[in-house]
Amino acid sequence: MSPPAIEARGLRKTFGGRSVLNGLDLTVAEGTLLALLGPNGSGKTTTVRILTTLLRPDGGTARIDGHDVRTEPAAVRRAIGLTAQQASVDELLTGRENLELFAGLNHLGRARSRRRASELLDQFRLTDAAERRAGQYSGGMRRRLDLAVSMVAAPRVLFLDEPTTGLDPRSRAELWEVVRELVRAGTTILLTTQYLDEADQLADRVAIIGDGRIVEEDTPRGLKRRVGAERLRLTLARPDHATAAVALQPGAHLDTDSGELVIPLDGPDHLRQVLDTLHRAGLAVASVSVSAPTLDDVFFRLTDEEVAA
Numbered sequence: 001m002s003p004p005a006i007e008a009r010g011l012r013k014t015f016g017g018r019s020v021l022n023g024l025d026l027t028v029a030e031g032t033l034l035a036l037l038g039p040n041g042s043g044k045t046t047t048v049r050i051l052t053t054l055l056r057p058d059g060g061t062a063r064i065d066g067h068d069v070r071t072e073p074a075a076v077r078r079a080i081g082l083t084a085q086q087a088s089v090d091e092l093l094t095g096r097e098n099l100e101l102f103a104g105l106n107h108l109g110r111a112r113s114r115r116r117a118s119e120l121l122d123q124f125r126l127t128d129a130a131e132r133r134a135g136q137y138s139g140g141m142r143r144r145l146d147l148a149v150s151m152v153a154a155p156r157v158l159f160l161d162e163p164t165t166g167l168d169p170r171s172r173a174e175l176w177e178v179v180r181e182l183v184r185a186g187t188t189i190l191l192t193t194q195y196l197d198e199a200d201q202l203a204d205r206v207a208i209i210g211d212g213r214i215v216e217e218d219t220p221r222g223l224k225r226r227v228g229a230e231r232l233r234l235t236l237a238r239p240d241h242a243t244a245a246v247a248l249q250p251g252a253h254l255d256t257d258s259g260e261l262v263i264p265l266d267g268p269d270h271l272r273q274v275l276d277t278l279h280r281a282g283l284a285v286a287s288v289s290v291s292a293p294t295l296d297d298v299f300f301r302l303t304d305e306e307v308a309a
Contacts, residue, residue: 005188010060022212035199038209081150091135140171196295237284
């Protein structure tokens with residue numbers, strides 16, 4: 001088996017006496033995307049800064065593509081790309097000029113820089129805007145250009161720190177497809193995001209950080225299974241029947257915001273039993289829907305547990 005593309009053990013970092021990372025362990029397999037989730041201030045960006053050699057850890061070890069971030073920072077930088085929260089492109093330069101500039105900084109040479117810029121403009125769907133100044137790009141186009149810049153040297157490992165913050169839904173969807181293509185081509189990606197649906201859509205695995213350490217990690221589906229079963233949501237024809245309906249169904253509760261009766265489901269036969277029970281009791285149902293657990297449910301449960309602890 002190939003060694004992990006990203007591996008951290010016992011990472012620690014303190015700022016002003018406050019512990020931000022408290023023995024964080026993290027492993028990302030080669031050619032996969034791991035989404036790192038956590039509340040603001042939980043240590044996501046600090047982790048990325050350590051793994052990309054922008055910050056030295058106070059303790060622990062980390063290796064990127066086999067290179068130690070402490071003792072081999074130059075080798076780590078040659079292996080990685082980084083799209084930070086703030087765009088790194090020059091808005092006075094055209095898209096092509098930005099890419100050729102960064103290619104030159106990576107010592108590709110003039111002819112190779114031009115070829116690489118053209119390749120990336122095509123890959124990131126920016127060819128039609130290649131000769132326009134980046135300052136005239138939409139938010140989504142500028143973010144795609146920023147991502148293209150980080151891929152100039154064809155890094156094996158890419159760090160995306162909240163890459164879609166502030167983008168409209170269409171621009172987010174376009175960037176998601178670009179990210180999927182990078183993973184299919186073999187790039188390893190560590191993604192931090194505030195959007196749980198983004199992690200659900202893109203990640204092979206999700207790690208949730210709390211109190212400066214990983215509190216849970218699994219596939220998106222595996223995490224959602226831990227929260228519980230599907231839930232039946234019912235709207236009764238008469239709202240004043242809600243209390244009686246709750247009493248008839250074990251585990252049921254009333255969602256005070258929506259006015260719906262929420263019941264954990266144990267398979268399709270259970271759904272039929274619930275409806276039959278309500279019908280026999282004379283409690284008419286106006287609408288029925290079934291919802292599966294989401295990463296939002298996982299996130300809130302796990303982070304609430306951390307706060308309670």
